[in-house]
Amino acid sequence: xxxxxxETGKVFKIGKSSFKKGDFDALGPDVKYVSCPDGxxxxxxxxxxxxxxxxxxxxxxxxxxxxxxxxxxxxxxRNEIREEVNKKVEEWVNEGKAEFITGIxxxxxxxxxxxxxxxxLNKISEDEFCPILILASNKEILKIDTQDGAxxxxxxxxxxDRALIVxxxxxxxxxxxxxxxxxxxEENIAIDKESLKYLVDIASNTSLRYSLNLLTFSNARASxxxxxxxxxxxxxxxxxxxxxxxxxxxxxx
Numbered sequence: 001x002x003x004x005x006x007e008t009g010k011v012f013k014i015g016k017s018s019f020k021k022g023d024f025d026a027l028g029p030d031v032k033y034v035s036c037p038d039g040x041x042x043x044x045x046x047x048x049x050x051x052x053x054x055x056x057x058x059x060x061x062x063x064x065x066x067x068x069x070x071x072x073x074x075x076x077x078r079n080e081i082r083e084e085v086n087k088k089v090e091e092w093v094n095e096g097k098a099e100f101i102t103g104i105x106x107x108x109x110x111x112x113x114x115x116x117x118x119x120x121l122n123k124i125s126e127d128e129f130c131p132i133l134i135l136a137s138n139k140e141i142l143k144i145d146t147q148d149g150a151x152x153x154x155x156x157x158x159x160x161d162r163a164l165i166v167x168x169x170x171x172x173x174x175x176x177x178x179x180x181x182x183x184x185x186e187e188n189i190a191i192d193k194e195s196l197k198y199l200v201d202i203a204s205n206t207s208l209r210y211s212l213n214l215l216t217f218s219n220a221r222a223s224x225x226x227x228x229x230x231x232x233x234x235x236x237x238x239x240x241x242x243x244x245x246x247x248x249x250x251x252x253x
Contacts (some may be wrong), residue, residue, distance in 0.1 A: 001034050006042070052103075053129060056085050086129060103131035109182055110135040118159050125162060135163070176203045176211075183212055189219045190228035199232055206243040 001014040008136050015032035018118075061081045092098035113121075171179070177200050184191060190197075195218075203211035218233040242250065 001036060011081045052102075053085065053089065056079055056089070060085060086127075088252070090128070100129065104134060105131045106134045108136045111139045115156070118156050122156075122159055122162070171203075171208065173200055173204060176200050176208060179208065180211065180215065183215060187216070187219065189215065191215075192228065192230060195229050195231045195234055202234075202238065202243075206245070210243045213241070214251055217241065 001017055003012040003014055004010070005012070015034040018033045018035050030133075057077045061077045089098065089100065090201045093100050121133065125133065177196065180196065180199055180203070199211050199215060202214065213232055214237050215229075217237045218229045221233045221237060
């Protein structure tokens with residue numbers, strides 16, 4: 001049983017007819033039996049593919065077209081190309097030929113961004129095909145550098161007006177312990193209860209990221225000794241790798 005694409009002329013092998021199932025004594029494991037098609041021989045088949053706007057931009061901006069996606073050399077995409085692609089996609093959506101799925105752009109440590117970055121985010125937020133922007137920061141008071149770098153100012157008010165601010169709370173001890181355990185399961189790390197409690201205390205007093213880094217390095221130290229992590233490993237690693245407060249104290253001395 002075969003299938004022929006009328007437009008391209010390509011022939012696709014679907015499988016062997018189920019009516020001939022008893023005619024062969026020995027067949028390979030890849031043999032697939034299918035029922036014979038019935039009804040009209042010519043059928044309309046819809047193929048659905050998921051592509052990103054960037055992939056369409058690359059295909060239309062490079063001379064090698066589709067091959068540019070595999071080489072990774074997309075180069076600079078002109079604004080004219082982006083506008084033409086956006087118009088075409090909008091036309092497909094209006095005609096029902098395509099469905100637009102909004103993407104998500106997550107930016108962590110947003111307090112590092114400068115005025116130019118916020119201006120760019122303001123600009124793309126007005127675009128019809130703009131993804132959902134999710135910005136995160138662990139700073140209570142956010143400030144960014146001005147263009148001359150001489151002073152500091154708050155995040156631009158026009159950007160704040162566009163945003164929905166969600167306040168988060170600090171992790172509790174049980175939540176930190178759950179996160180550390182998830183990391184242990186992910187990296188297949190064995191640790192005793194005393195060491196786990198010590199890591200949770202470190203995360204509460206310093207930061208969760210520092211505590212998880214200690215877990216990784218402690219596991220490397222314990223693996224060399226062919227055993228699970230003990231309290232001695234964590235204390236030794238924490239003496240070598242300082243947290244932010246201890247590092248500042250050492251620099252001040």
